[in-house]
Amino acid sequence: MWRRVASLSPLISSSISSYLNQAAYKFKIWESFTTDIPTQAKGGLFSKGKAPFITFVLGGPGSGKGTQCAKIVNNFGFKHLSAGELLRREIASNSEYGAMILNTIKEGKIVPSEVTVKLIQKEMESSDSRRFLIDGFPRTEENRIAFEKITGAEPDLVIFFDCPQEEMVKRVLNRNEINAVGTVDEIFEQVRPVFAGISCELAVPISPTSYD
Numbered sequence: 001m002w003r004r005v006a007s008l009s010p011l012i013s014s015s016i017s018s019y020l021n022q023a024a025y026k027f028k029i030w031e032s033f034t035t036d037i038p039t040q041a042k043g044g045l046f047s048k049g050k051a052p053f054i055t056f057v058l059g060g061p062g063s064g065k066g067t068q069c070a071k072i073v074n075n076f077g078f079k080h081l082s083a084g085e086l087l088r089r090e091i092a093s094n095s096e097y098g099a100m101i102l103n104t105i106k107e108g109k110i111v112p113s114e115v116t117v118k119l120i121q122k123e124m125e126s127s128d129s130r131r132f133l134i135d136g137f138p139r140t141e142e143n144r145i146a147f148e149k150i151t152g153a154e155p156d157l158v159i160f161f162d163c164p165q166e167e168m169v170k171r172v173l174n175r176n177e178i179n180a181v182g183t184v185d186e187i188f189e190q191v192r193p194v195f196a197g198i199s200c201e202l203a204v205p206i207s208p209t210s211y212d
């Protein structure tokens, strides 16, 4: 189905392929992680009977995909999964892959597909919903292949929010985008100026002892 969607729209497919190609060199990290993409586990996504309806939602930061996903959830009852969010949650849970994921994201690289796909798959399997929006995935062609191999499923729909870079930068700058990867104190150093800039009584800095 993915291939059919892509071939139906040259505009969409070329946008997606340029998006995927941006990270093509990052395939190397996968090669060094494993030489073999594991095959689909028995049961899993299809064990509840009806096959899930899977949508991949692609687009750069500030393209509006998160906002539109929230609307799709409200209007059509989909379950929204964000690959980046699942990875951040894994870091926060101090799991066996947490440190590796943190380092990979800090280096601006793509996390080995097996890890990301398994997080997505686990989330889908534990959900009551059978309709999914998977946001920020795939980031590479290799991500996509791993998803199909591991889950045995293909996307039913692929949506790409094609937004000019200039517009995305404008939106992101308006958003106070905090890079939420790092230690608590590193992240707070980005949060502090946002609040320090607010000129209202409630945002007046208070001494640390008064809220410790």
Ligand code: C5P
Residues within 6 Å of the ligand: 061, 083, 084, 085, 087, 104, 105, 106, 108, 109, 110, 111, 112, 116, 136, 137, 138, 139, 143
């Ligand atoms: O999509 P988001 O910006 O939240 O992703 C944050 C980071 O998570 C990315 O910069 C990348 O390092 C990692 N990521 C990944 N594979 C994905 C999605 C995100 O490695 N499919």
Ligand code: MG
Residues within 6 Å of the ligand: 066, 082, 084, 135, 136
């Ligand atoms: Mg997002």
